[in-house]
Amino acid sequence: MIYVGQRLLRAILLLAGVSALCFLFTEMAPGSFFDEMRLNPQISPETISALRAHYGLDQPLAVRYGRWMKSALHADFGYSIAYNMPVAPLLWKRTQNTLLLTTTALLLTWFISVPLGVWTANWREGLLDKTVTLASSFVISVPELVIAVAVLAVAVRWRLAPIGGMTSTDFDGLSEWTKLQDLTRHLALPVLILAVCESAVIVRHIRASMVEALDAPYVHAARGFGIRRARLLFRHALSAAANPAISLLGFSLAGLLSGSLLVEVVCGWPGLGPLILEATLSRDLYLVIGGIMFSALFMVGGNLVADVMLLAFDPRIRREGTNAD
Amino acid sequence: MRTKTLALVAVIVGLHLVLLFAGFFAPYDAASQNRDQPYAPPTRLHFINASGFHLRPFVYAWTANTSSNQPGAYSETRSVEYPLHFFVRGSSYKLVGIYETSLHLFGVDEPGRIFLWGTDGYGRDEFSRVLYGGQISVAAGITATLIALLLGCILGVIAGYYGRWVDESLMGVTELFLSLPWLYFLLGLRAFLPLHLSAIETFFLLTGVIGMIGWARPARLIRGLVLSLRSRNYVLAARGFGASDFYVLRRHILPETFGLLLTQAALLVPRYIAAEVMLSFFGLGVTEPIPSWGNMLGALQQYSILVSYAWLLAPAGALVVTSVLYSSLADVFHSRLESSLT
Numbered sequence: 001m002i003y004v005g006q007r008l009l010r011a012i013l014l015l016a017g018v019s020a021l022c023f024l025f026t027e028m029a030p031g032s033f034f035d036e037m038r039l040n041p042q043i044s045p046e047t048i049s050a051l052r053a054h055y056g057l058d059q060p061l062a063v064r065y066g067r068w069m070k071s072a073l074h075a076d077f078g079y080s081i082a083y084n085m086p087v088a089p090l091l092w093k094r095t096q097n098t099l100l101l102t103t104t105a106l107l108l109t110w111f112i113s114v115p116l117g118v119w120t121a122n123w124r125e126g127l128l129d130k131t132v133t134l135a136s137s138f139v140i141s142v143p144e145l146v147i148a149v150a151v152l153a154v155a156v157r158w159r160l161a162p163i164g165g166m167t168s169t170d171f172d173g174l175s176e177w178t179k180l181q182d183l184t185r186h187l188a189l190p191v192l193i194l195a196v197c198e199s200a201v202i203v204r205h206i207r208a209s210m211v212e213a214l215d216a217p218y219v220h221a222a223r224g225f226g227i228r229r230a231r232l233l234f235r236h237a238l239s240a241a242a243n244p245a246i247s248l249l250g251f252s253l254a255g256l257l258s259g260s261l262l263v264e265v266v267c268g269w270p271g272l273g274p275l276i277l278e279a280t281l282s283r284d285l286y287l288v289i290g291g292i293m294f295s296a297l298f299m300v301g302g303n304l305v306a307d308v309m310l311l312a313f314d315p316r317i318r319r320e321g322t323n324a325d
Numbered sequence: 326m327r328t329k330t331l332a333l334v335a336v337i338v339g340l341h342l343v344l345l346f347a348g349f350f351a352p353y354d355a356a357s358q359n360r361d362q363p364y365a366p367p368t369r370l371h372f373i374n375a376s377g378f379h380l381r382p383f384v385y386a387w388t389a390n391t392s393s394n395q396p397g398a399y400s401e402t403r404s405v406e407y408p409l410h411f412f413v414r415g416s417s418y419k420l421v422g423i424y425e426t427s428l429h430l431f432g433v434d435e436p437g438r439i440f441l442w443g444t445d446g447y448g449r450d451e452f453s454r455v456l457y458g459g460q461i462s463v464a465a466g467i468t469a470t471l472i473a474l475l476l477g478c479i480l481g482v483i484a485g486y487y488g489r490w491v492d493e494s495l496m497g498v499t500e501l502f503l504s505l506p507w508l509y510f511l512l513g514l515r516a517f518l519p520l521h522l523s524a525i526e527t528f529f530l531l532t533g534v535i536g537m538i539g540w541a542r543p544a545r546l547i548r549g550l551v552l553s554l555r556s557r558n559y560v561l562a563a564r565g566f567g568a569s570d571f572y573v574l575r576r577h578i579l580p581e582t583f584g585l586l587l588t589q590a591a592l593l594v595p596r597y598i599a600a601e602v603m604l605s606f607f608g609l610g611v612t613e614p615i616p617s618w619g620n621m622l623g624a625l626q627q628y629s630i631l632v633s634y635a636w637l638l639a640p641a642g643a644l645v646v647t648s649v650l651y652s653s654l655a656d657v658f659h660s661r662l663e664s665s666l667t
Contacts, residue, residue, distance in 0.1 A: 017501045025514060141652035143599035145606060146641045149625060156632045258508035262603060266626070276509060277607055280516035288516040295509040303504070 007307045011300040018296045019072070022289045023065045068286075072293070080287045082279070087290040091272065095294055098264065098271035102256045102298075104187060105194035109252065112199045114245075117206025118233055121214060132203060139200035144259055148193045148266045161188045190267045194259050198252055205248050209241040216240070243314050246306055253302030257295055330657050337650050344459040348418035351453035352432045352439055355616045357416065359438065359448030362387055364634050365399055367443045374406060383408040384439050407437030443636035445624065455639050458616035462605075463647065465532050465617070466598030470590050472536025473597070477543030478586065482574065484544070485551025496548065502541035510538055511600065515609050524615050531610050535600045543589045547582055554578050584662045591655035595648040602644060618644050 080087050120129040139147065155161050162185055213219065214237050222236050264273030272291055279287035343350050359365075370382040385401040409431060417427040433439045442451040484495040514534050554560060560577050568576075598618075604610035605619025606626075613620060618640040625631045625638070 014501060014504055017497075018505060021501065022513065137652070138649070141595065141648045142645050143595070143602065143648060145599065145603055145622070146644055149622065149631070149638070149641055152628075153625075153631050153635070153638065156628050257506040261506070261508045261512070265607065272509075276512055280512050280609065283516060285516075288513050292505075292509050292513045295506045296504070299504060299506055 003311060004308060007304055011304055014300055015293070015296060016069075019069065019289070019293060020065065022292055023061060023068070068289075080279075080284055082282045082284040082287070087286050090275070090287065091290050091294050094270060094272045094275045097269065098257075098260055098273070099298075101187065101190055101194070101264070101269060101271055102253070102260050105191045105198065105256055105260070106249075106253065108191060108195040109198045109202055109256075110249075112195060113202040113206055114238075116199075117203050118210055118238060120203070121207045121210030121237075122229075122233055124211070129207075132207075136200040136203050139197060140204075144193075144197050144262055145266070147197055148263055151189065151193050151196075152266060155189055162186055186269075190260075190263045190269050193263050193267070194256060197259055198255055201255065202245075202248060202252055206241065206245055209244040210237055213237040213241040239313075243310065246309050246313060249309070250299075250303035250306030253299060253306075257298060261295075333650070333653055333657065337654060340647065340650065341463070344456060344463055345421060347453075347456035347460050348420055348426075349428060350430050351450070351456045352415060352429050352441075353450040353453045354416050354418065355449065355454050355457035356614050357449065359444065362389065362399075362438070362440075362444055362448040363446050365440055365444040365448065366634075367636050368438070368440045369401070370409070371406075379408075381408050384433055384437060386437055387440075405437070407433040407439075409433055409439065442639045443634070445621070445637060446630075451621075451636060451639050454616045454621060455618070455643050458618045458621055458640060459643055459647075461528070461611055461615060461617040462598050462601050462619065462644075463594075465528060465535075465601040465611075466594045466596075468529075468532040469535040469539065469597040469600070470593040472532060473539035473593060474543055474586055474590060476536065476540035477589075478547055478582065480540065481544035481547030482551050482578065482582070485548040486555060486570070486574065486578065488552075488555075492548070496545070499541040499545050502538065503545070505538075507538055508603070511535065511604065512607075512609070514538065515604060524611070527611055531601060531604060532597075535597050539593060539597065543586070543593075546585055546589065550582055550585055551578055554581055584658070584665060588655060588658040588662050591651055591658050595651040598644065598647060602640075 079085070080090060083090055116128075116132055120126070120132050123129060214233075216237075219232065219237055222232055227236070260271065261273035261276065263269065264271040265277055268274070272294065276288060276291040278284075279291060365387045368384045368387070370384060372379055372382055374383070383406040385403055386405065386407070387399040388402045390398040390400060410433065411431050413429055413432040414427045415429045415432050417425060419425050431439070438450075440450050440452065442455065445451055445454070480495055480499075484492040511534065514537070554577070557577075560573060563573050563577060601610055601617065602619035602622065605612075605617045606623045608620075608623060610619055611617040621637070621640045630637065
């Protein structure tokens with residue numbers, strides 16, 4: 001429990017640090033949302049300063065940060081100037097879409113990489129191992145943007161999957177079952193791009209930790225006792241290799257989040273990514289800060305989940321935790 | 326193994342030289358437009374005409390099919406042949422920004438045009454633009470890497486060498502930077518900076534932003550290395566003889582970090598090239614009329630263009646080649662580093 005508490009404290013500190021960093025940058029930044037308005041002769045300087053006061057932008061940095069912090073604790077992340085509505089509901093709606101995309105991609109990634117990693121570690125230097133190593137090093141070195149654009153080009157050219165948005169235009173009129181089908185088809189491309197990029201990284205790590213586990217003396221001993229290959233692989237080696245793999249889960253969530261921003265924009269998936277991009281282009285300050293905070297929240301949350309899972313799976317950490325008492 | 330490494334280095338140096346001397350290798354200026362030839366497909370090189378085989382290739386002019394509504398439907402006008410010449414005089418440019426000349430590696434006589442990789446929507450030569458755009462993108466990647474490594478090296482050495490609270494606070498900050506989804510952070514940081522800037526300002530802003538986000542990982546690695554170097558016998562001996570911190574750092578610590586820095590550089594350059602490409606793709610980086618691989622690919626955000634004009638993917642191809650080359654280089658450096666440590 002102490003262990004989880006420590007991790008939680010760390011996560012909260014991190015989030016506070018991120019938000020402080022955001023505010024620091026806003027202070028250093030030269031332009032603002034009202035710059036374009038100022039150029040407009042029809043809007044008087046008084047109107048602009050009144051607007052600034054209305055949004056609380058005339059206050060010094062520390063005051064603004066304190067206020068924001070206070071309201072953020074009540075799940076209120078400020079007010080979007082461009083959308084003219086509170087940031088939190090705006091972000092929350094998009095967040096659900098991003099979460100749907102990333103969790104599906106995460107599941108698919110692990111569904112692909114765990115068996116592949118185990119297989120290639122078991123039959124080292126085999127044909128599949130060589131292919132996977134080559135393919136993964138290629139995918140890792142090629143930028144995600146290129147992969148996304150290439151997959152998209154192929155999909156659009158041969159009309160393999162619908163692109164843009166989450167649903168077809170006649171979505172509301174469909175029955176439950178066809179709704180699900182429609183959603184799945186729209187989900188297919190972005191999930192595929194994300195899963196391919198992410199699997200390339202994860203497979204390597206799983207293979208490496210499996211190789212290490214398979215070479216360990218106790219696995220040799222188990223083999224000597226005549227334990228079957230499959231049981232050896234999945235019961236003995238995989239559970240020992242699970243530790244680095246689970247800490248990877250937290251990391252891979254980070255990769256997925258950054259990757260999903262790009263994929264969302266390229267594929268037109270209405271998640272956090274396009275919203276943040278728009279906000280960036282229109283300099284909608286609180287929306288940007290809120291978006292960064294949300295994404296940081298997921299990452300920290302993902303790492304926390306990974307930590308708790310580690311605690312559940314790895315007796316060594318549990319023992320350390322009790323020793324620390 | 327050695328010849329392989331040498332070949333790799335030669336190819337990488339060659340690529341950079343081609344980009345550096347883009348003006349010479351590109352037949353046209355990056356901005357010169359042929360409004361009558363938008364989305365022209367790559368010009369075909371011919372060797373055979375009615376009078377037989379020619380060693381010197383020649384090209385035909387593209388004529389737009391006026392009957393078709395879609396731009397990009399072209400046919401060759403076989404009446405006039407334009408033979409390909411090497412070392413021709415064309416539009417003048419400044420070689421490496423200094424020496425003014427008009428010499429180009431290849432070209433065809435006016436009014437003929439040679440578009441090796443086709444043209445974009447304004448009829449600009451894609452091949453020339455990939456070369457000129459590569460200058461911007463690769464330079465941005467290298468500059469950002471230098472910034473990140475410089476910051477990372479200074480902070481990492483300080484954290485590793487002085488230890489205690491300096492180390493703890495600095496490593497706390499690196500954890501902060503490492504735990505952010507970097508792309509969101511990059512966008513956010515970009516959001517706080519003005520959108521419309523001159524080209525030079527944008528370039529340095531962009532590389533500064535990328536470098537400022539990227540320093541954390543190298544700082545961590547260098548800190549770990551310095552931490553282990555600090556307690557080596559020769560360092561302890563030097564300090565026992567009364568060597569100053571500065572002397573120990575300069576003489577014993579910094580030279581040892583060189584291999585790590587080189588490996589990191591080879592890893593980071595392609596990543597930061599990709600970062601520049603991404604920001605420019607989103608319209609937040611280098612903007613028209615200056616070409617960069619990112620804003621060239623940005624045109625493909627329209628699905629109709631993406632499907633119809635495959636040659637506009639050329640910057641993506643260039644990006645792939647550059648990234649693969651750099652990551653092979655990083656592998657070489659990495660295995661050298663490993664073998665030198667053991």
